[in-house]
Amino acid sequence: MFHSIMGxxxxxxxxxxxxxxxxxxxACAVVGYFLIxxxxxxxxxxxxxxxxxxxxxxxxxxxxxxxxxxxxTILAGAxxxxxxxxxxxxxxxxxxxxxxxxxxxxxxxSLYGGYGERVYSILFGTVLGxxxxxVIFTGFMGLGAVCLVLFLFRPLLFVMFDPIAAxxxxxxxxxxxxxxxxxxxxxxxxxxxxxxxxxxxxxxxxPGATASRLTHRPCRAILLAALLGVAYMFAGITxxxxxxxxxxxxxxxxxxxxxxxxxxxxxxxxxxxxxxxxRDIQGHMQRCFLNSREECKKRAAQC
Amino acid sequence: xSLEPVSQRTQPVFLRNVRFGFGGRVIxxxxxxxxxDGEFVAVLGPNGAGKTTLLKLLLGLIxxxxxxxMVFGRKPRRGNSGxxxxxxxxxxxxxxxxxxxxxxxxxxxxxxxxxxxxxxxRRKLIDEVxxxxxATEYAEASVGELSGGERQRLSLAQVLIANPGxxxxxxxxxxxxxxxxxxxxxxVSRLCASRKVAVMLVTHDIxxxxxxxxxxxxxxxxxxxxGPPQTVITxxxxxxxxxxxxxxxxxxxxxxxLGVET
Ligand SMILES: Nc1ncnc2c1ncn2[C@@H]1O[C@H](COP(=O)(O)OP(=O)(O)OP(=O)(O)O)[C@@H](O)[C@H]1O
Ligand SMILES: [Mg+2]
Numbered sequence: 001m002f003h004s005i006m007g008x009x010x011x012x013x014x015x016x017x018x019x020x021x022x023x024x025x026x027a028c029a030v031v032g033y034f035l036i037x038x039x040x041x042x043x044x045x046x047x048x049x050x051x052x053x054x055x056x057x058x059x060x061x062x063x064x065x066x067x068x069x070x071x072x073t074i075l076a077g078a079x080x081x082x083x084x085x086x087x088x089x090x091x092x093x094x095x096x097x098x099x100x101x102x103x104x105x106x107x108x109x110s111l112y113g114g115y116g117e118r119v120y121s122i123l124f125g126t127v128l129g130x131x132x133x134x135v136i137f138t139g140f141m142g143l144g145a146v147c148l149v150l151f152l153f154r155p156l157l158f159v160m161f162d163p164i165a166a167x168x169x170x171x172x173x174x175x176x177x178x179x180x181x182x183x184x185x186x187x188x189x190x191x192x193x194x195x196x197x198x199x200x201x202x203x204x205x206x207p208g209a210t211a212s213r214l215t216h217r218p219c220r221a222i223l224l225a226a227l228l229g230v231a232y233m234f235a236g237i238t239x240x241x242x243x244x245x246x247x248x249x250x251x252x253x254x255x256x257x258x259x260x261x262x263x264x265x266x267x268x269x270x271x272x273x274x275x276x277x278x279r280d281i282q283g284h285m286q287r288c289f290l291n292s293r294e295e296c297k298k299r300a301a302q303c
Numbered sequence: 304x305s306l307e308p309v310s311q312r313t314q315p316v317f318l319r320n321v322r323f324g325f326g327g328r329v330i331x332x333x334x335x336x337x338x339x340d341g342e343f344v345a346v347l348g349p350n351g352a353g354k355t356t357l358l359k360l361l362l363g364l365i366x367x368x369x370x371x372x373m374v375f376g377r378k379p380r381r382g383n384s385g386x387x388x389x390x391x392x393x394x395x396x397x398x399x400x401x402x403x404x405x406x407x408x409x410x411x412x413x414x415x416x417x418x419x420x421x422x423x424x425r426r427k428l429i430d431e432v433x434x435x436x437x438a439t440e441y442a443e444a445s446v447g448e449l450s451g452g453e454r455q456r457l458s459l460a461q462v463l464i465a466n467p468g469x470x471x472x473x474x475x476x477x478x479x480x481x482x483x484x485x486x487x488x489x490x491v492s493r494l495c496a497s498r499k500v501a502v503m504l505v506t507h508d509i510x511x512x513x514x515x516x517x518x519x520x521x522x523x524x525x526x527x528x529x530g531p532p533q534t535v536i537t538x539x540x541x542x543x544x545x546x547x548x549x550x551x552x553x554x555x556x557x558x559x560x561l562g563v564e565t
Contacts, residue, residue, distance in 0.1 A: 037399035150418045158413035161401055161446075164390040165461065168362050169414045170382010212400040216445040221400035 008241045016130040017194070017237050017248075023135075023142035024194055025203060025229030027187045030146050032208035033222050035184065038160030039087040043080050043181065044204040046098035047188045048197035050076040053105030055122040060108045065118050070189045076101070077185030081178035085163060125196030127237060127248040138190050145183050156180055157218060199249035203229060206256035213267045232256050313376035314339055315469040315501035316361060321370035323353070323360055329525060330356055334370070336520065336529045340468070341499040343492055344529075345512050347536075348522035349563065354505045355391055357522070358471045361503075362388055375468065382414065387462035391473035391505070393454065403449065403457050404429050404442045410461035432464045437486065451478030459487060463494070470494070472504045476511070484511050491515075509536065510557040523563075536560065 008014050035044050054072025055065035076097065083090040109119060121129075149156065158166040159176050167173045184204075191200045211225035236252035316338040324330040330353040338344055346354050359365045360372060363379035372378070375385050387410070407429050412419055433439050436456040441449060446457070455475055462470055472491070476484045492515040494500050506512060509519065509532065519535045521528045523544045528535050535541075536558050541549040550561040 033400070037401070151416060153418045154409075154413055154415055157401070157405075158409045161399060162393065162406065162409060162413075164393065165388065165409065165458075166413060167364065167381075168386075168388040168390070169410075170384075171414045216400045216402045216443070218401055218405060 004242065005238060008238065011241075013128055013130065014237065014241050016132060016135050017127045017241075018234065020130050020135045020138040020194055021127070021233040021237055022230050023139045024187075024191045025207070025233040026226045027142040027145045028191055028200075028203040029207045029211075029225035029229035030149050030222055031180075031184050031187045032204040032206075033212070033218075033225055034149070034156055034160050034180065035204060036208050036212060037157070038177075038180075039090075040080075040160075040181070040184075041205055042091045042094055043077075044184065044188070045201050046080075046094045046101075047073050047076060047185055048192055048200040049098050049105075050101040051185075051189055051192050052119070052122055052197045053101040053108065056105040056108035056112070056119050059119055060112045065122055066189075066193065069122065069192060070186070072101070073185035073189050074182055077181035078178050081174065081181050121196075122192060123197050124247055125192070125194050125199070125249055127194050127240065130194065134193070138194075141186060141190055145187050148179075148183055152176065152179070195249045195252060196247070199253050202249070202253045202256050203232070206253075206260060207232065210256075210260045210263050213263045228259070232259075312373050314373075315342075315375060316503070317371075317373035317376075319371045321360075321367045321372055323356060323365065323367045325356075329368075331522065331527060332525055334527055336527070338469075338501050338503065340501055341495050342517045343495045343502045343515060344504070344518050344520055345509055345516045345532075346503050346505040346520045346522065347507070347509055348527075352522040352524075354522055355473055358388065358473055358503065358505070361469075361471060362386060384465065385468045386471060387465055387467035387469070388471045389455075389458040389462050389473060389475055393458070399445075399447060401446050402443055403438060403446055403453075404433070406446050406457050407432060407460045407464055410464045428464060432460045435463065436460045436490065452480065452483050455479055455483075455487070459490070466498075468500060470500055470502045472502065474505050474507070476504075476506055476508070481511075488512055488515055513556070513558070532558070 009018075032044065035041055051069045051073040054068035054070075056068070057072070058065045058068025061068075079097070080090070080094055083093045112119075155166070155171045155176055158169070159171055159173050160180075163173055188200050188204070191203055195203055207225040207228035208221070210228055211221045215221050215224060232252050232255050235255055236248050239251040240246055240248040314337045316336075318337070319335050321334040322329060322332045323334075334357075346357070348354055356365065360367055361374055361379055363381045363383065374383060408425070411425065411428060430439070430442070433442050436459050438453065438456045438460060441453055446454070449457070455478055459472070459475060462472070470491075475487060479487060488511055491502055491504065495502055495517075503520070504512070504516075509516075513532055516532060518530055519532045521535050521541070521544060523541075524546055526544055528540050528544050530540075536551055538549060538551050541551065541560060541563075545563050547563065549563055552559045552561060
């Protein structure tokens, strides 16, 4: 068993898959933490689907599907930043745009008529067909995305978490949201090529959601999410390589689910403290007492 | 240039004949008042009177349609570091991994670029301000799981940490129990006295504030009145403001406005 796993890592295509998988996992986890915080998870679901439509359109036009993928997700990401502040309002408009894009994608596919193999690879990913050049490109773009997010770290956290106060502080909320969603679009496009449009969401949201349950510190949550993402990716690719022809995305999604469930059940987001401790009640009573005493003194002084 | 002495215009807030509204609908007209350093002003008025909009005007988030607005002698502008603002509504996501301490930290350097490395000085500043609003107990807790009152305190801490000269608090007393409200009020009035900070505090209940505020700004019906509570919260002033007979009853040192919603 151990030897067959080690033997697996000797193959060039497995090495390529692992390398680009790591870059993608880190970028997805970092971006995903902010997506969850800002209530943009639905955008993380919609962008890959929109990307699929872009890829199908590109095939129809006779250009590389990757170009269509990048163009459509980036365009849609930028447009989504204008979708409104309210999560619900925003989700409705994102949903409408996404279903339109999906419809277009299907239309392109049927117009193309031929065997849509290149498009199916967008849906399911081609994790075991990655070249060295792909790895370099993914690494470059993924690191770029992570660096940009780190540079924007504080204002982005502020905007995603507390947009009204951020706006009053002079943070360019609209611009920052747009830049962020374009970074998300690029990350999604990179990930689609490896894990497929249907399961990008797993890599975007799974590690971040699990990490956010385990720690409340932003930096730790992001680090943990990146670690989890890399672990899922590593395990997924290894298992897929061992099993032969099962899709990587299946393994990644299953692992992500199997980790999230127990965390969700056992850590109800209360890592910080119990809902109400005895100390809280004591403190509260003390404060009430002190206040009423001060109040009495003041009244007495006035009289 | 106007003939007024310069000192007249460097006050924290200076408004003259100001009109503001949305898309042709006038919300306030002919608004004229100034607020001095260290003054504690309560802003009162029914729902929709324009209290929040007035604060947004001072923050430079909206523009006035007529008149002149000055904040510390300058036109309102976004990101004015002299103003601290605690918004009325906040959507804080329970799923987001951010601690109380991080929320307060936003007020210090949330607008700065770069990752922001932790430092002892930053930590100390945050600890001090958390202590000041009595929020030390839940400094490490996730913000999503705090109660409404606990969040109000953090809001105030987020404002105070930037050491502003003008503090705009939009209904900071909602969700607080009586003791909690009293505590915030005491804190704010101490702030006015010791740090010479001008405060505009929006509220629907003037009573707990009566012993502390210098003046009351009462907005209603597209108009406003400003002055000490004993001259503004009276039958005469409010009846004129509402254009409708209003009764003010005093009992147990408290004022109750009857005949309208406040
Ligand atoms: N962005 C906006 N576009 C159009 N109208 C608005 C907008 N914001 C506020 N208004 C309108 O302006 C009026 C004043 O609103 P504002 O929020 O200032 O009221 P308020 O005095 O703060 O009320 P409350 O006590 O309910 O907080 C309301 O009638 C509201 O409908
Ligand atoms: Mg309001």
